[in-house]
Structures are given as C-alpha cells and as structure tokens.
Amino acid sequence: MFKLRIAISTLLIGFALFAGCAPKQETGKQVITIWHWMTDREPAFQELAKRYEAKAGVKVNFELYAPSDAYSQKVRAAAQGENLPDIFGILGEKRDFASFIKAGHIFNLTPYMEANNAEWKSSFFGKALAVNEFNEGNSYGVKPGTYGAPIDIMTIQMLYNKNLFRQLGLNPRKPPVTFEELLDIGKKISAANRGGSASGGKQSGMQGLVSGWAEVWMIDCFANNYAFNIMGKDKVLATIKGEVPYTDTDWIKVLTFFKQMQESGVLANGVVTMINKTAEQLFANDKAVFAFNGSWCVNVYKGMNPKLDYGAMLPPAASEKFPMAIWGGAGSSFMVNERSKNKEEAVKFLQWLTGADQQAYLAQSTNNLPANKNATSKIPDILAQFADSMENATHPNVWGLSEFSVVIEAFDKGIQSIIIGEKTPEQVALEVQRIKERELAKKRLVR
Amino acid sequence: MKIKSTLENYVFVLPAVLIFAVFYIIPFIWVFQLGLYDWDGILPTKIFVGLDNFKEILFDKIWWQSMGNAGYITLIALTFQNALAFLLAWACDREIRGKNLYRVIFFIPPVLSEVVVGLVWQWILDGNYGLLNSWLAHLGLSHLARSWLSEPQTALTAVAIVHCWKGFGWGFLIFLAGLQTIPRELYEAARVDGANAWVSFRKITIPLMIPVAVLVAILTVLGTMQAFVLIIAMTGGGPAYHTQVPALRILASMRGSSRFGYACAQGISFGVILMAISFIQYRFSKKSRV
Numbered sequence: 001m002f003k004l005r006i007a008i009s010t011l012l013i014g015f016a017l018f019a020g021c022a023p024k025q026e027t028g029k030q031v032i033t034i035w036h037w038m039t040d041r042e043p044a045f046q047e048l049a050k051r052y053e054a055k056a057g058v059k060v061n062f063e064l065y066a067p068s069d070a071y072s073q074k075v076r077a078a079a080q081g082e083n084l085p086d087i088f089g090i091l092g093e094k095r096d097f098a099s100f101i102k103a104g105h106i107f108n109l110t111p112y113m114e115a116n117n118a119e120w121k122s123s124f125f126g127k128a129l130a131v132n133e134f135n136e137g138n139s140y141g142v143k144p145g146t147y148g149a150p151i152d153i154m155t156i157q158m159l160y161n162k163n164l165f166r167q168l169g170l171n172p173r174k175p176p177v178t179f180e181e182l183l184d185i186g187k188k189i190s191a192a193n194r195g196g197s198a199s200g201g202k203q204s205g206m207q208g209l210v211s212g213w214a215e216v217w218m219i220d221c222f223a224n225n226y227a228f229n230i231m232g233k234d235k236v237l238a239t240i241k242g243e244v245p246y247t248d249t250d251w252i253k254v255l256t257f258f259k260q261m262q263e264s265g266v267l268a269n270g271v272v273t274m275i276n277k278t279a280e281q282l283f284a285n286d287k288a289v290f291a292f293n294g295s296w297c298v299n300v301y302k303g304m305n306p307k308l309d310y311g312a313m314l315p316p317a318a319s320e321k322f323p324m325a326i327w328g329g330a331g332s333s334f335m336v337n338e339r340s341k342n343k344e345e346a347v348k349f350l351q352w353l354t355g356a357d358q359q360a361y362l363a364q365s366t367n368n369l370p371a372n373k374n375a376t377s378k379i380p381d382i383l384a385q386f387a388d389s390m391e392n393a394t395h396p397n398v399w400g401l402s403e404f405s406v407v408i409e410a411f412d413k414g415i416q417s418i419i420i421g422e423k424t425p426e427q428v429a430l431e432v433q434r435i436k437e438r439e440l441a442k443k444r445l446v447r
Numbered sequence: 448m449k450i451k452s453t454l455e456n457y458v459f460v461l462p463a464v465l466i467f468a469v470f471y472i473i474p475f476i477w478v479f480q481l482g483l484y485d486w487d488g489i490l491p492t493k494i495f496v497g498l499d500n501f502k503e504i505l506f507d508k509i510w511w512q513s514m515g516n517a518g519y520i521t522l523i524a525l526t527f528q529n530a531l532a533f534l535l536a537w538a539c540d541r542e543i544r545g546k547n548l549y550r551v552i553f554f555i556p557p558v559l560s561e562v563v564v565g566l567v568w569q570w571i572l573d574g575n576y577g578l579l580n581s582w583l584a585h586l587g588l589s590h591l592a593r594s595w596l597s598e599p600q601t602a603l604t605a606v607a608i609v610h611c612w613k614g615f616g617w618g619f620l621i622f623l624a625g626l627q628t629i630p631r632e633l634y635e636a637a638r639v640d641g642a643n644a645w646v647s648f649r650k651i652t653i654p655l656m657i658p659v660a661v662l663v664a665i666l667t668v669l670g671t672m673q674a675f676v677l678i679i680a681m682t683g684g685g686p687a688y689h690t691q692v693p694a695l696r697i698l699a700s701m702r703g704s705s706r707f708g709y710a711c712a713q714g715i716s717f718g719v720i721l722m723a724i725s726f727i728q729y730r731f732s733k734k735s736r737v
Contacts (some may be wrong), residue, residue, distance in 0.1 A: 072702065077487055096705060099489035207575060214683040220643040270574040270597035272686040287575075405704035420599055 014046040029396035031059045033085035042087045044365045078104050086340040094397040098140035107336040110145035128153045128371040130398040131330040139401045147331035149350045150371035155328035155389050162309040164289045179318035190265030207268035211292035212276025216412035223326045225315050226254050228325035242440050244418040258418050272416045277360040277366040294373035295386035299367035328393025404439040482712035487705040500712035519672040520607040528611035532618030540626040557616035565680025568609045568638040594680050599689045607692050618663045625659030660733035693717045
C-alpha cells in the first residue's frame with residue numbers, strides 16, 4: 001500500500017512538472033506573438049486580440065515591454081539571437097530599420113500591399129506608409145518595397161492654451177501666425193511674470209513654450225521645421241549630403257531663432273532639461289502658454305486634465321519663401337518577422353488590424369489618429385486639427401537619406417548651449433560643420 | 448600524493464574559476480573584440496577597424512568632458528560625502544540616545560530606488576515650482592532662486608550633492624562597523640594617561656580607521672564614476688554636455704548613434720581606467736597598513 005502511494009505521488013509530481021514545462025498555447029490553435037511598447041494602447045490591443053480570436057480562431061498574444069528604451073534594447077537583443085516574435089515594431093532611425101531588413105529580420109510586405117489592385121496599400125494615408133517604404137535606388141541599399149504596416153499616424157506641432165491666452169489679453173481663436181508674433185507673446189509672458197498689466201499686477205508664474213527638449217530629438221524636430229520653412233527641403237537635403245555647410249547663413253538663422261525665443265521669454269524656464277512628461281504636466285495644468293508635442297498628447301492631456309482648453313497650431317512661420325513643415329507620418333508601425341513560421345497568419349492579422357473598423361476602434365479608445373484613411377470620420381475635434389496639418393508633414397524617415405547621428409547630437413546639444421547662453425549660433429554652426437566634415441572624411445575612407 | 452592533493456585543490460577552485468570566466472573574462476574579451484569593429488549592433492556584417500575606435504576615444508572631447516564631470520562628482524563624494532558619513536558614524540558610535548533610530552534613518556537613502564530619488568530631487572530643485580526655490584522665497588532669499596538643474600553653473604554640483612545624499616549611507620555603515628572594531632580598552636587606557644577626547648580621536652581613532660577609509664574611498668570612486676541612473680533621471684546629461692558622465696556617453700554611442708563597436712571600445716577604456724584607479728588605491732592601502 002505504501003509503495004503504491006509512493007508510485008502515485010511520483011506520477012502526480014511528474015505530471016505536474018511536465019505540465020509546467022508545456023507550452024502555453026492551446027492544442028490546435030495557432031498563436032501569433034506581438035511585441036510592443038505602447039502602454040496607452042495595451043487595453044485596446046487586448047480587446048482587439050479577443051475579437052480576432054473570436055473571428056479567425058487565431059490567438060494573438062500582445063506582449064507589452066515598456067518603457068520604449070527598454071523595448072528598443074529588447075528588440076535589438078532578440079534580433080541578435082534570432083528570437084524575434086512574429087510581429088514587432090522598431091523604434092529608431094531609418095538606418096536602423098534598413099539594418100534590420102538587411103539582416104533578414106523583416107518580411108517584405110509588398111506583394112500583399114499590391115494584391116487586389118493594391119487594396120491594402122490604398123487604404124492607408126500615403127505619408128503613413130512612406131515611413132515603411134524603401135524606394136528604387138535608396139541610399140540604404142535595401143531592396144525597394146514596403147516593409148511595415150502603420151497602425152496610426154501622428155504629427156508633431158505646437159499647442160496653445162486658450163485660458164492663458166485670455167489671461168494675456170490675446171484672442172484664443174487667433175494663435176500666432178508669424179515668428180514675430182510669437183516673440184511678441186514671449187514679451188507679454190515675461191511682463192506677466194514680472195507682475196505687469198496682463199496679470200493685473202500679480203506675478204503670474206506662467207511659462208512660455210514647454211517641450212521635452214532634454215530628449216534632444218524634439219529640439220531637432222523643432223529646428224528642422226524652421227529649416228524647411230527658411231531654406232526648403234532641397235537645401236536641407238543638400239546639407240545632409242554634405243553639399244551645403246552648416247555655417248550657411250540660413251542654418252545660422254535657424255540657430256538664431258532659439259536665441260531670440262530665449263531672449264523674448266517664449267521658452268519656459270529650464271526647457272533644456274525638461275522631459276516630455278514634465279512638459280505635458282505643465283501644459284495640462286494651465287501653467288504653460290505653448291507646448292510642442294505630438295498628436296499622442298491628446299490622450300495624455302485628457303487623462304491629466306479633461307477640462308483643458310487648448311488648440312493645435314503650426315509653428316509660426318519665419319519666412320514666406322517656403323511652407324512650414326512639421327514632422328509627421330506613421331506614428332507606430334508593425335513589421336512581420338522574416339524568420340517566423342506564422343508569416344502568413346501574421347500578415348492576415350495585420351491586414352485585419354489596419355482595417356477601417358479596427359482602426360476606428362483604436363482611434364476612439366486611444367485618441368490616436370488612424371492610419372487607415374477610411375476611419376477618420378469619428379475622431380474628436382482636437383485630433384482633427386492635428387490631422388488637418390498632415391499635408392504639411394514630413395519626416396527624416398521619408399527623406400531617403402540620414403544625417404550622421406553624431407552630427408545630429410552636436411546640432412541638438414549646440415541648440416541647448418545657445419538657449420543657456422553658453423555659445424553663439426555661429427560657434428555652434430562651426431562646431432557642427434567640423435563634426436560633419438570629420439564624418440564625411442571617415443565615410444570616404446571606408447569606401 | 449602531493450599531485451593528488453594539488454589536483455583536489457584545483458577541483459575545488461574550478462567552479463568559481465568557471466563562473467568567473469563565463470560571466471566576466473569571456474564577456475570582457477568579447478567586448479574588447481567588438482571594440483575592434485565598426486558595427487551598428489544589428490547587421491550581421493562587421494567592418495574590422497583595428498584600434499581606430501580606441502584612437503578616436505583619445506580625441507573625443509565630449510568623452511573626456513564626461514570623465515571630468517564624473518571626476519568632479521567623485522571628488523565631492525570622496526570629500527563631502529565620506530566626511531559626512533564618517534562624522535555621523537562617529538556620532539552614532541558614541542553613547543547617544545536613539546542611536547539605533549539614527550542608524551536606520553541614515554541608511555534609508557541608499558535603499559531607495561535611484562530613479563525615484565532622481566525624480567523627487569528634480570522636483571525639489573525645479574526652477575519654476577521647486578521646493579528649494581519656494582523655501583528660499585519664504586526666507587527672503589528669492590534672489591538666490593534659480594533653475595538648479597538647467598543652468599550650467601549649478602547643474603553638475605546639484606547632481607553631485609544629490610548623489611552624496613543618496614550614497615553616504617553606505618560609507619556610514621562601513622565606518623560604523625570599523626569604529627566598533629576598535630577596542631574600548633584603548634580609549635580607557637588613553638583617558639587614564641590623561642588624553643582628552645580630541646587626542647584620543649587623533650591618536651587612536653584616525654590611525655585605526657585608515658584601512659576602512661581606504662576601502663570606503665575605493666568603493667566611492669568605483670560607485671561614483673559609474674553613476675548613471677540618478678543623472679539620467681535628473682538631467683538626462685544636460686544642459687548641453689554639463690552633466691554627461693562616461694556611462695551616459697557609452698549609452699549614447701550604443702543607442703543614439705548605433706555605434707556598438709565604439710561603445711564597446713569606450714566601455715573597455717573606462718573599465719581599464721577604473722581598474723587602474725582601484726589598483727593605485729589598493730597599493731596605497733597596502734602601504735598604509737605597513
């Protein structure tokens with residue numbers, strides 16, 4: 001009897017151990033795994049996964065890895081170990097995207113996009129898809145095609161607080177249109193902070209423009225807007241190619257804008273070490289007149305202060321020569337793993353996820369702009385303002401060539417130095433140009 | 448028989464050697480090897496560049512500025528932080544009321560999360576709505592208020608002071624343990640011989656605490672030179688490059704510029720510098736014991 005008990009116990013322990021080691025997936029059911037970093041979209045993704053399982057009988061595991069820095073590292077490490085999931089997103093520059101493709105980690109979606117008279121492809125906003133496309137003769141050496149499906153779009157532009165506009169005696173329906181008008185508002189903010197008439201003699205404590213300029217890419221984005229406005233796309237691209245130096249008067253003019261904004265009082269105190277979360281808190285709590293942020297902020301502000309009265313605007317133009325350009329296009333995209341055994345199922349899921357109904361659900365539940373152009377009818381007014389600026393949108397990932405990362409860093413850090421009054425625009429331009437020339441020389445040597 | 452005994456000894460040491468090799472030596476060699484390549488961390492192909500990455504480090508002004516910044520934080524930690532730790536440990540070693548409570552309180556900062564500490568101090572030091580500026584205004588010192596973390600004149604020192612606040616608990620604990628090993632009879636004998644408290648402190652406490660102080664100094668240098676989380680939470684390395692430290696530069700090369708080879712070369716160079724500093728301090732500690 002005792003031996004029997006021992007035998008039964010051993011068997012039970014054995015079963016329990018084996019059960020623990022067994023894969024999670026249910027027998028006979030296909031499972032697609034997706035890695036993402038979008039904390040705000042996780043509940044909506046889980047809901048969509050349930051709907052897809054009910055519809056197609058395929059289980060979809062959305063796995064969230066946040067924050068985005070940690071996610072980015074995880075994807076790179078998984079790529080090295082060839083352990084990427086069926087579907088994933090890439091955070092980084094176009095050159096990183098190209099490296100993933102060349103390393104054989106990303107499946108070419110072109111045949112699926114082009115099938116049935118390009119039915120899938122034509123459902124997207126052109127600018128949303130452009131981020132995931134590589135054209136003929138691209139400088140990255142990638143086979144032309146579409147390598148990702150956008151799930152939302154975004155634009156990064158300026159926002160203004162209508163309550164603070166009223167306090168400053170400004171018309172909340174008329175945000176500044178020219179750079180001069182912006183500087184004038186900066187002077188009004190400074191006066192209000194000194195206890196001027198705009199604040200009824202009291203020191204207002206209001207801030208000017210807040211943004212996550214400690215995360216230097218947002219400075220880069222703002223500077224590029226003005227570079228496009230002053231010198232146009234061709235000259236910006238010629239600079240990246242090394243044909244126009246950063247010491248050119250137009251570039252110095254761009255750098256000088258930051259000095260002027262600082263001097264006029266447009267920029268918030270401490271903006272150079274401000275992270276975007278702090279900037280969002282200040283703006284959402286009626287402490288800052290302007291913000292420079294992406295369309296994702298609509299959801300953030302709604303969570304922080306549902307009563308916030310604000311509007312979206314293009315950065316005020318400094319020139320009439322060229323249109324103001326803002327960064328925009330695909331917000332987040334998903335790619336299919338070239339080495340996945342479930343490639344076909346993964347593509348089918350992406351086609352479903354980017355369909356009009358699912359995109360409308362995502363837009364309504366997460367306040368992000370849909371990538372599918374047939375899903376824009378039911379979006380809030382403030383999101384529609386962001387969507388309206390899509391025609392002004394551009395993005396480094398669609399330019400077909402990339403600036404050296406070290407040059408971008410020197411440029412952005414140089415702007416920080418100008419804002420804190422440490423360097424002049426001319427000094428920064430010279431330093432950036434020196435780094436550019438060094439990198440160009442290195443590139444020639446490698447060739 | 449002797450050979451057997453020697454082999455046996457090696458067998459006992461083998462697991463430790465294996466673990467050390469797998470987790471320390473082999474990665475170190477791999478990282479050095481990667482430092483000889485131009486590689487973005489994604490592509491399967493790497494371009495061999497020899498020692499070019501190491502040569503580039505020699506002329507990388509920002510890298511050396513970050514080393515200087517880390518050196519400045521370390522200097523403040525070695526002096527201010529360790530002096531504070533020693534004084535508090537010395538006070539707690541004496542028969543004072545509630546000394547156990549003080550021991551717990553002084554050890555709270557080191558056990559807190561660096562990110563949380565960084566964010567809380569960022570809020571305290573904020574130029575617009577920070578507590579420090581608010582207190583200064585209440586004290587009638589509003590002319591001293593400033594953006595502590597955004598101005599180049601104050602950012603690094605502010606970070607260094609917060610680092611000291613966060614780290615002094617470790618030194619306090621080690622100093623306290625060291626002080627408790629000093630035999631009380633020595634102090635009693637000195638008192639019988641007519642020595643006052645200051646003479647006892649100078650002639651007994653300080654000489655016997657030198658090895659402990661060297662140990663604390665080594666740990667302070669190694670810990671502070673590698674400071675990272677606190678800085679990224681407080682300033683992100685800004686404004687401009689004013690609070691950049693080597694660990695942030697390595698991260699910037701790896702993630703910002705996708706230059707894995709260069710980042711590996713920076714990591715190796717930094718490791719070698721830290722090893723050299725530790726070695727010098729170790730030699731100094733040996734001399735002081737003699």
